[in-house]
Amino acid sequence: MNALTQYLDLYRSHRDMICAGSPEALNRHRDAALHMLTHIGRLPHFGDEGFVKVSLNDMFAPDYGLNLTRRRFDADAEGAFGCETPVAAGPSALVVNDAFVPGPRMAAALPEGVEVMSLAEAARLYPDDVAREIAPADNPVAALNTLFVQDGVFIRVRAGVKFDRPIQVLAIFNTSEPLMAVRRVKIFVEEGAAARVLLCDHPRVNDVDYLNCRVVEASLSRGSRLEIFDLEEATPRTSRASVTASEQAEGSTLELTNLYLHGGITRNEFIPHHLGEHCTTTVNGLVIGSGKQVIDNAVRLVHTQPRCASHQLFKYALFDSAQGSFQGTVTIRPDAPFTEAHQTDRNLLASPEARMYAMPRLIINCDEVKASHGAATGQLDSNALFYMQSRGIPEAEARMMLINAFMTDVLAKISYTPLHDRLTHLVEKRLHGCETTCAGCSLD
Amino acid sequence: MSNNDILLKVDNLHAGIDGKEILRGIDLTIRPGEVHAIMGPNGSGKSTLSGVLAGNPRYTLLGGSATFHGLDLLSLTPEDRSHEGLFLSFQYPVEIPGVSMVNFMRAAVNAKRKYFGEAPMSAADFLKLMRQKRAVVDLDNKLANRSVNEGFSGGEKKRNEIFQMAVLEPRLSILDETDSGLDIDALRVVAEGVNKLKTPENSTIVITHYQRLLDYIKPDFVHILYKGRIVYSGGPELALELEEKGYDWIKEQVDSKEGL
Numbered sequence: 253m254n255a256l257t258q259y260l261d262l263y264r265s266h267r268d269m270i271c272a273g274s275p276e277a278l279n280r281h282r283d284a285a286l287h288m289l290t291h292i293g294r295l296p297h298f299g300d301e302g303f304v305k306v307s308l309n310d311m312f313a314p315d316y317g318l319n320l321t322r323r324r325f326d327a328d329a330e331g332a333f334g335c336e337t338p339v340a341a342g343p344s345a346l347v348v349n350d351a352f353v354p355g356p357r358m359a360a361a362l363p364e365g366v367e368v369m370s371l372a373e374a375a376r377l378y379p380d381d382v383a384r385e386i387a388p389a390d391n392p393v394a395a396l397n398t399l400f401v402q403d404g405v406f407i408r409v410r411a412g413v414k415f416d417r418p419i420q421v422l423a424i425f426n427t428s429e430p431l432m433a434v435r436r437v438k439i440f441v442e443e444g445a446a447a448r449v450l451l452c453d454h455p456r457v458n459d460v461d462y463l464n465c466r467v468v469e470a471s472l473s474r475g476s477r478l479e480i481f482d483l484e485e486a487t488p489r490t491s492r493a494s495v496t497a498s499e500q501a502e503g504s505t506l507e508l509t510n511l512y513l514h515g516g517i518t519r520n521e522f523i524p525h526h527l528g529e530h531c532t533t534t535v536n537g538l539v540i541g542s543g544k545q546v547i548d549n550a551v552r553l554v555h556t557q558p559r560c561a562s563h564q565l566f567k568y569a570l571f572d573s574a575q576g577s578f579q580g581t582v583t584i585r586p587d588a589p590f591t592e593a594h595q596t597d598r599n600l601l602a603s604p605e606a607r608m609y610a611m612p613r614l615i616i617n618c619d620e621v622k623a624s625h626g627a628a629t630g631q632l633d634s635n636a637l638f639y640m641q642s643r644g645i646p647e648a649e650a651r652m653m654l655i656n657a658f659m660t661d662v663l664a665k666i667s668y669t670p671l672h673d674r675l676t677h678l679v680e681k682r683l684h685g686c687e688t689t690c691a692g693c694s695l696d
Numbered sequence: 697m698s699n700n701d702i703l704l705k706v707d708n709l710h711a712g713i714d715g716k717e718i719l720r721g722i723d724l725t726i727r728p729g730e731v732h733a734i735m736g737p738n739g740s741g742k743s744t745l746s747g748v749l750a751g752n753p754r755y756t757l758l759g760g761s762a763t764f765h766g767l768d769l770l771s772l773t774p775e776d777r778s779h780e781g782l783f784l785s786f787q788y789p790v791e792i793p794g795v796s797m798v799n800f801m802r803a804a805v806n807a808k809r810k811y812f813g814e815a816p817m818s819a820a821d822f823l824k825l826m827r828q829k830r831a832v833v834d835l836d837n838k839l840a841n842r843s844v845n846e847g848f849s850g851g852e853k854k855r856n857e858i859f860q861m862a863v864l865e866p867r868l869s870i871l872d873e874t875d876s877g878l879d880i881d882a883l884r885v886v887a888e889g890v891n892k893l894k895t896p897e898n899s900t901i902v903i904t905h906y907q908r909l910l911d912y913i914k915p916d917f918v919h920i921l922y923k924g925r926i927v928y929s930g931g932p933e934l935a936l937e938l939e940e941k942g943y944d945w946i947k948e949q950v951d952s953k954e955g956l
Contacts, residue, residue: 634753639790639844642750643804643860644778644811653803657794657843 254294255313256392260286263399266320273322274402275372277379281389285398288389295392303579304609306519306548308392311491316432316463318400319350343368347423350433351403355422365410366447368419371436374406381440382406386469387497388523394495397434397467404436407449411442411473418448418481418671423464425490426456432463439470439478441504446477448668453484453492453515464492472504474528479507481671483678486515488543494520502528509666510537511675512547513682519548526557537566538662540682541574541606548577551595555588564595567662569655569683570606577609582623589620597627600658602651652683703728703899704749704769704868709760711748717758718744720924726868729896733910733935734903736921737943742903743787745921746872750784751777765867778804779811781867781898785857785874792844797856800844801826801863808864829862833889851882858889869893870901875909887912907939922950 263270263286271279298307343361345368346353352370362368375382387394405421423435441447455462464486472478484492492515498506512518524533539547553562568576582593599608610627632654640650659679666672702725709722718741726732736742748755749762751774762769767780792800805825806816817825826840833855845853854874861869871890875883890900890913902913910918910932918935920928922943927950928934938946 633790633792635790636792638752638754638774639786639792640795640800640803641774642752642778642784642786643800644775644807644864645800645803646775646807647773649803649807653795653799654792657792660794 275375277375277382285395344420365413367408371404400434408440409445409447414446418450420450430461437468441476443473448479466494468496470498472500475503492518497523500531503530507534512539517546522551531560534563539568542571550579555584561592568599573605575607583615593623595625599629710758733915741924783866787873789853832862850877
C-alpha cells in the first residue's frame with residue numbers, strides 16, 4: 253500500500269480550505285511540497301534507505317484524522333498540562349494537538365527582545381521569516397509537514413539578547429480520536445544572542461493512536477548560541493516523525509540534546525547546516541527503550557565550510573524487545589579544511605531480544621581535517637556487576653546504577669544545571685520503571 | 697572447641713570454570729580471630745577459591761559445602777554473603793566509570809542496613825563514616841568524588857579495597873593477592889590497614905604468592921594449595937620455608953603420590 257497517496261489526495265481535495273485558513277507565508281511552499289512528493293511518488297518503505305530504518309510508509313499508512321478545519325481543542329493550560337520537566341519559572345508555551353496556546357504568565361516571563369508566539373500569528377507579522385525554508389525541500393517528512401502545517405511555535409531572540417532560562421514548548425495530544433498533528437517550530441537566534449529551548453512531547457491520552465509529524469527549524473545568526481533540549485515522553489500508541497534542521501552563520505554554536513524516555517515508534521532526523529566558518533554543532537542523544545519501542549535517530553551533517561566543528565554522542569539502553577537504530581553520516585567536503593568532526597555511538601543491550609542497528613559513517617573528501625567515529629554495542633559489564641554485588645549492592649540496584657552510569661556523559665554535557673539535574677532525575681526515574689508523565693509539575 | 701566457634705567450614709569443595717574442574721576437594725576450617733594464608737603456585741586455584749566463596753557467577757559449583765557462621769554460604773547471593781560478613785578484596789579491583797565512590801559506598805552501606813531492617817544512614821553520619829574509614833588506609837579525599845577505581849593507581853586501588861573493608865566491617869575478609877602490583881610503601885600502608893581492622897572476632901584469609909606480605913600480616917596458619925587441593929598446612933614457618941625452597945618440593949611430593 254502506498255501511504256503517500258492518501259495525503260496527496262487529501263491535500264488536492266482540501267487545498268482551498270487549508271490555504272484559506274492559513275496566512276500566505278504558511279501557504280507559500282505548499283504547492284512545491286506537493287510537486288516534490290508527487291515526484292517521489294511514495295514514502296520510503298522498509299529497506300529502501302540502505303539501512304534498518306523505520307518505514308515512513310508504514311508510519312503514515314494508518315488513516316489518522318487531520319485537523320484541517322482548525323477545530324479548537326480545550327486546553328486547561330493552568331493546571332492539567334503541567335510537565336515534569338520544570339524549568340525553574342521559565343516561560344512556557346503549549347501546543348495542544350496542533351494549535352498554539354500561550355502558557356499562563358508566559359508574556360510576563362519573557363524579557364525584552366524575546367518573542368514566543370503562535371506560528372500562524374508570526375506568519376502574519378513576519379511572513380518572510382516564517383516562509384524561510386531551513387529543512388531540506390527534498391525531505392519527505394518536511395514536505396508532508398509543509399503541505400499541512402497550520403500552526404506551531406515561533407521563537408525569536410533579538411540581536412545581543414542572552415536569555416538564560418529555557419523557553420519551554422510543551423506539545424500534547426488530548427483528543428479521544430486518532431489524530432495526526434502537524435507541528436512546526438521555528439527558532440531565530442539573532443547576532444550575538446543566546447537562548448535555550450526545551451521541547452517536551454507528551455500525550456495526554458493513553459489509548460488513542462497519534463502521529464506527530466514535526467519539523468523544528470533553527471536559524472542561528474553570527475556569533476549566536478542555541479541549545480535545544482528535545483524530550484520525548486509519549487505513549488506506546490504514539491508515532492513520531494521528526495526533522496530538526498538548522499542553519500548556522502559564522503561563529504555560531506548549536507547544541508542539540510535529544511532524549512527519548514518513552515514512546516511508540518520514533519524516527520528523528522537531524523540535519524544541521526553551516527553557512528560560515530567557525531561554527532560548532534553538537535548533536536547528542538540518549539535513548540531508553542523498553543517493551544516494543546522502536547527508536548530511529550539519524551544525523552546528516554555535511555561540512556561545507558572551513559574551520560567548523562561537529563560532535564555527536566548517542567547512547568542507547570534497550571530493554572525487552574526494544575529496537576534502536578542510529579545512522580550518523582558526517583561528510584567533509586573538499587572546501588571544508590580544518591574541520592573537526594567526532595562521532596560516538598554506544599549502546600547497551602539489557603535483554604537478549606533487544607536489537608540495535610548502528611551505522612557511524614564519515615565521508616572525508618579533504619586532507620586537512622581531524623575526524624573520528626565509532627560505534628560499540630554490548631551488555632552490562634559482568635565484572636562490574638559482581639564487584640558491586642560483592643559489596644552488598646543488590647543485583648537489580650547494581651544494574652540500574654551501571655545503566656545510569658552509562659548514560660551520565662550525555663547528561664553531563666547539559667550545562668544549564670537546573671535542567672541537567674531535572675533531566676538526570678527523569679532518567680533515573682525512567683530506569684526505575686516509574687512513569688515519567690507530566691503530572692505534578694506546573695507550567696509556570 | 698565447639699562448632700559454634702567455627703566461622704567458616706569448607707568441606708570437600710569442588711568447583712570449576714568453563715567445564716574444567718579447578719577446585720578438587722578443598723577442606724578448610726577458620727575460627728574467629730584467625731589469619732590464614734593460602735599460598736600456591738600459579739594456576740593452583742587460589743583465585744577460584746576466593747571467587748567461589750564470594751559467589752562469582754563465573755564459577756560452577758561441582759560439589760561440597762561451605763558453612764559460614766551456621767549459614768549455607770554457597771546458597772546465598774553475593775550481596776547476602778556481603779551482608780552476612782564476607783568480604784573479598786579483589787586481585788584486580790574493577791573500574792566502574794560513571795559511578796562515584798560516594799554513591800557506590802552509600803548504596804553498599806544502605807543495602808546492608810536495609811538487610812538488617814535499619815533505616816538508611818543520614819548524609820551527615822555517612823560522610824563522617826567515610827572520613828573515619830579513609831584514615832585507616834590514608835586514602836585521598838579527592839578519590840571519593842571520582843568514579844569507582846577509574847584512573848586510580850595500582851596502590852590506590854588496593855587501598856580503596858581495604859577502605860571498603862573498613863566501612864563494611866566484615867567477619868571474614870579474603871585478601872586475594874592484595875600485594876600484587878604494590879610497591880613496598882603501599883604494601884606497608886595496606887597491610888597496616890588490615891592489621892588496624894583486626895579484632896578477636898574477625899578472621900582473614902590472605903591469598904598470596906610471596907612471603908613478603910606475611911612479614912606484615914602475620915598468619916596463624918599457612919596452607920599450600922596445589923592442583924585444587926590444600927596439600928600442606930602448617931604454621932607461619934611454612935611460608936618462610938616456601939620462600940627459601942620454592943614450590944617444587946611440594947609439587948614433587950604431590951605428583952609422586954598421585955603417580956604422575
